[in-house]
Amino acid sequence: MRARNGLTALIGRDLLRDTAAYSVGIAVAGASFAALATAQGLPWWITLAMSMLVYAGTAQFAAIGVAAAGGGPAAVLATGLILNLRHLPYGMAVGHLYWDRWWTRLLGTHNLLDTTTAFALAEADPRRARIAYWTTGAGNFAASAAGNVVGIAAGRQIADPAALGLDAALPAIVLALVLPSLKEKSTLLAALTGAAIALAASPFLPAGIPVLLALAGLVFAWPSGETEPEEAER
Template identity: 30%
Template sequence: MTASPTPASLPAKPRAAVVRDALGVGIAVGLSGFAFGVTSAGAGMSTAQTCVLSLLVFTGASQFALVTAIGAGGAPFAAAAGALFLGARNAFYGLRLAHLLDLPPKVRPLAAQWVIDETSAVALAQPDRASARLGFTVTGVSLYLGWNVTTLVGALGASALGDPSAWGIDAAGPAAFLALLASMTRGTGSSGSWRRVRDRPEPVTAAVAAVLALLCLPVVPAGVPVLVAALAAPAVLIVTRRRGDNS
């Protein structure tokens, strides 16, 4: 199988194309902050609490997990723990992006706030460091501004909309996350099935996590299923490593 080209061997991408792609992701996903604002207000959070969550936490999956668990009557500790587990993936993104972007030390604490699924996906898709920095920055700025503005609008308009589940608004955030996941799992190649799992374990991890969460829903308190689903990643990693060592 031919090795994939390294970033250094790929042609440079025009700045306009990078900005266009980054703005497309940032604006499109930023609009789903409206769904979070409505969902959070529907779960009993005040407008101020909702906006502070978006300003400081700024990772949609964790925010939705937190307010959904609280709205379902889950214990605050379980809700916060579930949100923390989901947000932990950003630390792994940060390890990869630290080498790719190689930002000055003074900028890194600020950039860390924008290390999320969307900025990581755009940055990692670029062929060189300059394009990666540009894509990361434009995505981060546009998404942060859009997410927080629409969060405020959604929280203020929640009373007029009523139950978010009746409109399907609460599905917007998870749908955006799944769209990114789908783009990451394409093109697994034509090699053997086990090699595909070993080289691209994301689809298997997502499927295992979904099964674990669904099995737990009827029997555990709200907020706990996402904690159990978090076990999917280490489980798949252990199995693939063992199979890889034996092959």
């Protein structure tokens, strides 16, 4: 009981709650990916290894989609590289949180995800940012592994995971987490612009590319350089 209370005090109840909520979506996404991959005939050990070593949900789903559509290794690799280009600015934004020792560099780079980056950047205090980065990463990794085991077991019985709505669970969790941030007009405008770009491009471009183009919406969230009245007084 003391260890549990100590962990809660160190990490924080809010962070543990948010990590647990997001990890539910990660587990469902992991199960969906494993079920889909198994249904496509991919051996269980390759499915599990791909999730643990590649550890990039969007790229994993895209790779399965490209392969199922008849794409070769080059197409699969190119799709993964394009989708993961977003990790370059992620690393520049939070790399200082794990760039201490050689082993933290390896683990920290593997832990570089949309979730871990977002949770870390949400913390103003460097110590809290480091805790958030590793806590969300550990939760996501455990949830992904558990989801994969379930998905592999169910893959031969589920012909189409999308028919059960499993593919919609993770986006729903993400939307719930970002809703509070959409109260700011600039953030809301950036999100709506990005969504409009992605929707408009989806019918004409390969999977993954519309999402990258949607990043253009961030121009509306770029700091204007103007100082708020309260900060000016200080």
